[in-house]
Amino acid sequence: MAIQWFPGHMHLTRQAILARVKDGIDVVIELLDARAPGSSANPLIASLTQDRATLKVLNKQDLADPARTEAWLAHYNSQPGTRAIGLDASVTAPAQRLITACRELKPNRTGLDKPMRVLICGIPNVGKSTLINTLTGKRAAKTGDEPGITKTEQRIALAKDFYLFDTPGMLWPKILVEQCGFHLAATGAVGRNAIEEEVVAEVLIGRLRRDYPGALEARYKLQAADTAAMNDAEMLIAIGRKRGAVLSGGRINLQKAAEIVLHEFRAGLLGRITLELPEEHLALTAAAEQAEAALQAERLEKKRNRRGRSSRDAQPDGDTSGESEGDSDSEGSGGGEA
Numbered sequence: 001m002a003i004q005w006f007p008g009h010m011h012l013t014r015q016a017i018l019a020r021v022k023d024g025i026d027v028v029i030e031l032l033d034a035r036a037p038g039s040s041a042n043p044l045i046a047s048l049t050q051d052r053a054t055l056k057v058l059n060k061q062d063l064a065d066p067a068r069t070e071a072w073l074a075h076y077n078s079q080p081g082t083r084a085i086g087l088d089a090s091v092t093a094p095a096q097r098l099i100t101a102c103r104e105l106k107p108n109r110t111g112l113d114k115p116m117r118v119l120i121c122g123i124p125n126v127g128k129s130t131l132i133n134t135l136t137g138k139r140a141a142k143t144g145d146e147p148g149i150t151k152t153e154q155r156i157a158l159a160k161d162f163y164l165f166d167t168p169g170m171l172w173p174k175i176l177v178e179q180c181g182f183h184l185a186a187t188g189a190v191g192r193n194a195i196e197e198e199v200v201a202e203v204l205i206g207r208l209r210r211d212y213p214g215a216l217e218a219r220y221k222l223q224a225a226d227t228a229a230m231n232d233a234e235m236l237i238a239i240g241r242k243r244g245a246v247l248s249g250g251r252i253n254l255q256k257a258a259e260i261v262l263h264e265f266r267a268g269l270l271g272r273i274t275l276e277l278p279e280e281h282l283a284l285t286a287a288a289e290q291a292e293a294a295l296q297a298e299r300l301e302k303k304r305n306r307r308g309r310s311s312r313d314a315q316p317d318g319d320t321s322g323e324s325e326g327d328s329d330s331e332g333s334g335g336g337e338a
Contacts, residue, residue: 124169
């Protein structure tokens with residue numbers, strides 16, 4: 001199942017980001033979901049802001065695997081012009097942490113004559129509005145548990161010489177790595193109308209069984225001896241049966257079972273989980289980009305071939321380059337027969 005979700009307001013967000021960068025931005029803060037840092041890093045944002053210093057903020061780190069969070073922080077901190085920090089609701093003085101990290105990236109931007117101008121971006125439902133409300137101490141941004149709540153840009157002063165420009169959450173038009181699409185759907189970054197929750201839940205179950213064995217058995221009181229022979233779809237059925245998602249005739253309500261798994265993962269009830277590691281994500285991305293390049297080359301070749309055939313078909317029957325009018329008349333057919 002290919003997962004794509006790019007509502008109309010995201011086109012406006014792309015334009016707003018590009019305009020803001022052109023107006024002069026010193027640092028770009030990209031808020032990432034610590035449970036899927038690679039999948040939630042928007043390549044479109046990277047292309048729009050490629051020459052700007054970047055602060056990667058792994059948000060919701062309290063829901064993520066601590067060891068894997070450290071691996072992702074090390075990965076991003078090793079990149080030039082980039083810093084990375086982790087945040088969650090329990091972090092005290094998050095505004096000061098952001099200000100300090102941005103000033104380390106751009107130490108010359110300070111004072112009223114050279115204020116720091118920072119753009120904060122991220123995918124939908126990554127917690128950006130909640131963070132901004134925490135930074136300002138008031139309800140400056142709408143929040144909700146559905147992606148796509150914020151739809152307008154706003155400017156927030158975190159200090160007298162530090163301005164934060166907020167933008168709506170934005171995905172990108174084509175998600176090349178299928179696994180990234182599932183990770184985004186599992187964490188709630190994709191609107192419900194763009195996904196089949198049963199399929200997403202089954203993929204999530206498979207990932208948890210691989211990386212966090214026993215987590216599902218412990219949460220749903222399942223016996224490992226029984227689940228060992230189950231595939232991921234059967235595991236979802238077993239969870240639905242345990243949680244009472246049963247229809248008439250003993251059939252399992254798979255939609256309800258999927259909603260239970262996804263809700264409890266997002267709420268952290270299955271444990272502190274991170275769905276990917278840097279090395280795995282980079283390998284999948286490289287393979288997907290190579291496959292996409294090959295596909296585009298194939299399409300271009302087919303397009304050229306079609307144009308060549310159309311050009312040949314458009315020539316009069318029997319017409320050959322370099323043939324004189326007299327030669328044609330000598331054929332006695334005014335162009336000949338095919």
